[in-house]
Amino acid sequence: MTDQPAPSAETPRARRLSSTMGELATRVAGPLGSWWRGTVIPSIEHRAVIAKVDDESSLTPRYAFMILMSAGIAVLGLLLSSPAVVIGAMLISPLMGPIIGLGFGMALVDGNEIRRTAMTLAGGVLLAVLFTALVVFFSPIKDITPEIAARTRPNLFDLLVALFSALAGAYAMIRGREGTIVGVAIATALMPPLATVGFGLATLNGTVFFGALLLFVTNLMTIAIAAAVMARLYGFGPKLTSRQSGVQAAIITAAFLALAIPLGYSLSQIAWEARAQRQARDVLAEQFPGQAKIDQLDIDFSSDPLIVRATILTPEYRTNAARLGEGALQKALGRPVKLSLDQFRVGTAAGDAEAAQLASASAREKASKERAAVAMVGREMAILAGVSPDAVLVDRDKRLAQVRATPLPGASLATYRALEQRMAQAEPQWQMQLIPPPLALPSIRFEGDEPSSAGATDLALAIWAARRTGLSVNVGGEGAAADYVLTKLREAGIKVQSNGSRNSDGSIPVDWAL
Structure with missing residues (x-):
């Protein structure tokens, strides 16, 4: 598709422009309305703005190429957990153009414009998701990094960020403030959520897929609606009756509410988790002397009961601290809790505390490496047994990994035993057990x-x-x-x-x- 030319004075869109001059002023009483109608709206070059919107929302080879490049940079930044690389993807992403074009199409009540920009947007989204999914599929790194996790739980604040950014972007488009678009592109971050959707698709992770998709849809809808409101404010679109204006306002309000309700719930959940962190810290601090220090506190909110892991630097070891702390946490949080408490006994001197902190950090690093080793063992056994990683039973304390293999065409019991021996050679520190199907046993000669x-x-x-x-x-x-x-x-x-x-x-x- 080629870029759309600027509409001429004879087009229906141009005729609608002339009929909208002063529409806002008729709804605003007093001098402000007169000033807006007489000074602000006439200063806007409406045809030039529409031509620019059309140019930046067209499905062209350049648009497709920039989508692919932006998506590739975004997914690599997410996999590497590099904010700088992710920001680079935001800067070159061309998705803001068709979304603002969609908003202008809604303001102009132009069905052709809405269909054109929607097709451009859909094409870009499809390209980005499929390309990022392909990159992740062939990538040896498929772990959920902090950059990916940050885009799986959108909340009401994300909607407000998109709203303010959209108002700034639409204003920059109308008033010709080109530099503002760069900041808006970073704020709305349209491409990273799409790259996260591609990651969820490639790894078949529904939580990541739908969480990132909700964030992208939130940004898309908010930007489009805010752009439509700004366009109407500056005199774009046909003159509406009071009833039509009411219907339009009701649709906009309903759309914002449809997005705000689930995002508001997500925000309340995040706020509860933050309060729970503070309450858990206060409860654990009460179990130890005043010189004690909480070095680390982690809560797994997805588990039932809640799993709380804490490391305490204390001058006095408390034998019953875990039991008392668990009961106090259950009472404070109102949910069942399982507490894992590590105590490091230190003196009151600053040097003792620092040494204990180093020991605690070393223990955490060792535990992190241990968890990574367990995950790797599970993945390796799942691949060789032809099952999902969830089907592998791993006992970290006993260093035991066990999996029931699926029947393989042409495989004998000797084949499965050879597979187990191969796994054992790859992980000599682990006891690997591959449970074969009950195939025919050999006769003993x-x-x-x-x-x-x-x-x-x-x-x-x-x-x-x-x-x-x-x-x-x-x-x-x-x-x-x-x-x-x-x-x-x-x-x-x-x-x-x-x-x-x-x-x-x-x-x-x-x-x-x-």
Whole structure:
């Protein structure tokens, strides 16, 4: 699509412009209305403004290229958690143009303009989301960074930021204050939420996806409506009757309320969490002497019960502080609480406190590395077992990771045991357990009274499979060979039964006791 030319004096839009001069003044009594009608509105070059809006809201190759570049910079900044890189994406994002164009289209009641700018905006959004999702999909880094998390919980303040920024942006567009647009682009941050939507899509994280999408829709709707209001204020659009003006005001109010109610609830939740942090700090401080210091306090508000982790630097160790603190926190917060309390005993001297702080920081860093190692082990086991990471059971204290594998085409029990051995070699500090499907057990071949080399391997495989699955085993045959297999299975702690049957080749059949 090519850029739209400036409307001529003969177009319907230009005729509507002339009919709107002084519309605001007729609604405002006194000298202010006369001044606005006679001085401010005539000073605006309406046709030039509309031509500029049309130019910046057109779906052109330049627009598509800048969308892709801005989206790429934004998603890399989010993955690296670099505010400077994210700001760079905001500065070159062209999304503000079509959104303001949409607002002007609503002010002009121009269906063609609304459809054109909406298509431009939809095309840019689709390009940005798909491109960022593609980058994240192939990226080795898929962790939720602070920059990503900051855009998943929009609140009422985000709506107000978008409102004030939109008023400034529309004013800059109408009055020709070009430099203001740069600050508005940073304030509204249209591209980073879209990049976060792409991250949520690529990682199938619904919380991130819908949270960032709500933030973008909030910015979009607020900017468009505020731009429409500013355009009407400066004389853009047809003359409306009092009834039409009332309907328009009701629609605008309803749109703001539809956005403000859920965002207001989110803001109240954030405020409650902030109060809970302060209350938890005060409650824990009461459990220790006045010289004690709370070095760290973290609350997991998504868990039930709430998980509170705290580190205290205290000159006097309190054995019952965790129990008393947990009860006091439950009473203060009004919700069940599980308290994890670490106490570092220090002297009253400043040097002792500083040494304890260093020890506490070292312990936190060690715990953080431990959590990262647990997450990595879970991801590795999930990939090899063909399951989601949530299906992996990890016991950090016992250094044990366990997962039930999905059936793989053509795979045997030996295949699953080889996969477990591969995982164990990759993480030697962990005990890796891969539970295989109950596939057919091998028969045990003998040479005299002892199993052959292949038979010994098959017997070890049967013992491994029975241990992992926890199922009972049937052993066929009679005589010394059958007794040998029965004895080895029982010594391994496996429940066994003997059915007396024997294979024609003399091997001992072993199968599951279903």
